[in-house]
Structures are given as C-alpha cells and as structure tokens.
Amino acid sequence: MSDVLTLSNVETMYGRVMAIRGVSLKVTEGSIVTIMGSNGAGKTTILKTISGALDPFKGRIAFERAEIAGLDPDVVARRGIAHSPEGREVFPLLSVRDNLMMGAYTRRDRDEVARDMEKVLGWFPVLRDFLEKSAIYLSGGQQQMVALGRAFMQRPRLMLLDEPSLGLSPRLIQEIFAIICRMNGDEGVTMLLVEQNANVALPVSDFGYVLETGRIVMEGPRDVLLASDDIREFYLGIKGEAARGDRRWKVKKTWR
C-alpha cells in the first residue's frame, strides 16, 4: 500500500515559539493512524499545518506525492483532504442540512452528493430531526456528528480528525468512533486522528505516534504500542498514575 501523506522534518512556529519540532510521519492508504499526546503537545498544530491553516517554518508535506506545504487551506481541501477541526467549528447560524451541504461545496455530482447525505443521516439518524434547525441549537455530540458528516461530504481521500471524543460522554464516544471505523472500512477513507484519549483511539488504529512537546517520541503498529509498558502506564492509565515530573524523566530515559 502506498503512503497517502508523508511529513518530513516539519517545524511550525507561533511567532518565535516552536510548537512542532521536526516531526516526520506517514499515513498509509486505507489506514487509521493516531497521534496521541497530552494537552499542548502540538497535535492541533500538526493538523493545521497539514491542512494549510498554518505554514510550516521548515520541512516537507507530501500528499499523494505532491508537495502541499504552504498552500492555502481551500486549495488543500480541493486536493482531497478534509479537516474536522478541534471544537467542531460548525457554521452556527446555518441549518444542519446547509452545514452538511457546505462539505459538498466543491462537488458537482449532485446525485452522488444526495446519496452521501443519506449515508451520513443513516450513520447519525438523530440529525434527521434537526435538519432545518440552526447548528447552534445542537448538543456538543450532535455538533461533532455534523462536523464528521460535513467532512465526509467532501468525499476526501484523507480525513484529519482533531479530538472527536473531546467533551463527549463515553457512550457517544463509542457511537462516534464506530462511525469513524465505518467511514474507514466501508468507504475507504484514510484517517489521521489526533487524540488525548488513547484508550478509545489506539484500539481502532493501525498505527500510532506519541507526541510530546512537539516531538514524536514513540511510534509503532497498534499491537506493539498496546503492549508497551510506557503506553499502558501513561496513555492508557493501566498501571495507575505517575507524578508529572516523574513521567517526563522516565519518558526521556526510555524513549530517547
């Protein structure tokens, strides 16, 4: 299988602060890849750099072998990358239907768009009752469904998902991740997922990266990561909590 996305030594700055420090990663066609990392690690920054909302200071970003670093985000979207951003970012005053249809803005295949709309409503039947309501009236979980559905309506070849579990109840998280798996399995959408919540993200992934303060400190196939003591302890919380300072020290010692 070929690599859909490749990042090589990407660095991104906010002013003079470097948030991403030489990140290299790749996403294989048809897979789900997860970047795990705690709050402030730089996960959102990586996704924004890929989708063009931020320009990298250094490094290369190849999507289907073409360089996309520095392109405007609308151009990147037209190339086939959909970004479901952190905090959902729905269009608050547009109806749920118009929100979903905005995903299909660049598409001309009306019949296919209508079929995809039915698919999305099949996955998230609760949205059917709110189709003509403004998205601002939806709950957080429903807005997350709109954001995911809207991204799918773009018919992307790569989907970037920024913490889809954030602020949702365990039951909703299960529901939403089940749909993410179906978008990947049934529809063949390649996924790059970033999550603090490794418990739910890692098990559905094919491959994972661990990000700490802007650096990739560990990577591997799911099963290898799931078996790793460090991952079990610090990201899955299986052996109980360690103190924060302790954790940094240990992370450095074992991973670098």
Next chain:
Amino acid sequence: MELLTIADVLQLLLVGLSQGCLYSLIAIGLVLVYKATEQVNFAQGEFMMMGAFVGYQFIVLMGLPYWLGVGLTLIVMGAFGYGIDALVVRRLTGQPVFTVFILTLALGIALRAVAGMIWGFGNYTLPAPIPGNLKIGPVVMAWSSILAILLTALISVGLYAFFRFSRHGAAMLALSQNQLAAFYMGIPVKRLTSVIWAMSAVFGACAGLLLAPITLVSTSMGFIGFKAFAGAIVGGFGSIPGAVAGCLLIGVTEPFFDIAFPTMKGIGAYLVMFAVLLIRPQGLLAQIHAKKV
C-alpha cells in the same frame, strides 16, 4: 411653524423614503463587508463619491450614452472594490481590527484628494437617469427618487435570494460565520471576500449615480456615508434588513426634523441614532445570536 397639509406630509414622506433608500444602498455595502470580515469600511461614502465621479467621467466628459456610462461605471467600481481588498485590505489579515479602521479612514481621505486632483474640487452636474418628475395629484416626485426606491427594493430582494438560494451566496454566509471552517470546506474565502468588497463598491456607486442629480457631484458628497453609518448602527450593524430599516427610519424622519428645527438642520439622523441606542442598545434588528467574546 406653519401647519403641514396632508399633501406636504406625503411629499416629505416620499422624499425621505427615497433619501433613506440611498442611505440604505451605502449601508448594505458596509454591512456586507462587516459581516464577512468584521472589518468596517469607513471609506464606503467615498466609494459612492468615486462612483459618481467615474459616472461623470464616462457620461459627461466622454459623452457616452447614459446607460452605457452607468454600465461601465459599475464595472470599474466593482473592479475597484475587488482590488482594494485583494491588494490592500487582505494583506492586513491577522492584524488588529483597529488597523483596518485606520486604513479605511485614510483611504477615504486619500480618495477625496485623488478625486479632487483628477476632476477638481468644484460641483459638477450629472444628468438624471430618467429626467423629469412624476405628478400624482399634489405630490411631485423626481423620477430619480422613484428609481432609488425601486432599485433598493430590487437589490434587497436580490440579495435575499442570492444568500438563500445560490451556492456562492451560501458560501458567503458560511465564511461570515466561521472563516477557518469555510476554508476547510474548500470555499475560496479570499476570492469571495474580494467579491463582497466589489459588491459593496457597486452598491455604493449606484447610490452615487442616483444622488448626483440631486446634490451635484463633489469630493465632499461622500459625507452622507456617515448617515448611512448611523442607519446601519440603528439597525444593529450585523443585519442587512436591519440596516435598511434603520436607514429608512433616518431618511423619513430627517425632512420633518429639518422643518421642525431649522437651526439644527442635518443632525436629525444622529439624534435618531442616539434615541434608538438609548432604548435598544443592540439596535433594531440585532442578530439574535450575538458573537461570543
């Protein structure tokens, strides 16, 4: 003060209505840009003034047929509005909103100076689109005033349909609600924003062409932009129907105010604004969902 006859009242109402429509055309441009980008174009009145001068250039100085001159003026002003955003305002994205305020204030002053250098600082006549008056009983209306009312109605309905039913209109609504998300949808945000500036300059030019036969063309004619501003604020600034309502309110009360208080001629618009803001600080038709923060 003499008592007004019914015919006088009717006459003043219609004159005020048509004046309010001219304010509306300017205010619609202000609100379009504000909603899309949260930038306030203080040069909007000068866009109108430029429209009048460009029309004067084509129709009077070059002697082109009236409607051809109008068509060319609208094209030139559309390109002008597009260019102002694409070449100047867009570069300030990410700067404090205040920067754009100052920039557009300076732009307005510069445009007055440039227009004066090109066309002179005098008063110039531009023919009316349809000369003459319409008499209905005792009431007399200039055809250009009637045209102002019709055109404003047409543009309002047209804009409503555009935002409601067209793909690009929907995309403009989307980008005004969440610019980054609009980018992520593949919407060409930068280009559409420049198109919004172009639309706003074209509506301003329409106002200028309609106002010119009434007040003459001069570098200072853009100052009525301030009344459009007051109207937009009365309407809540974020809403086009609100801005039109506010401008009509100001336009209609103005002639009565000027007759009642001749010594305070011209400030009625601002008194209406203060009065409305005292009673309803958010404006007549403020957006129901105020932006957070």
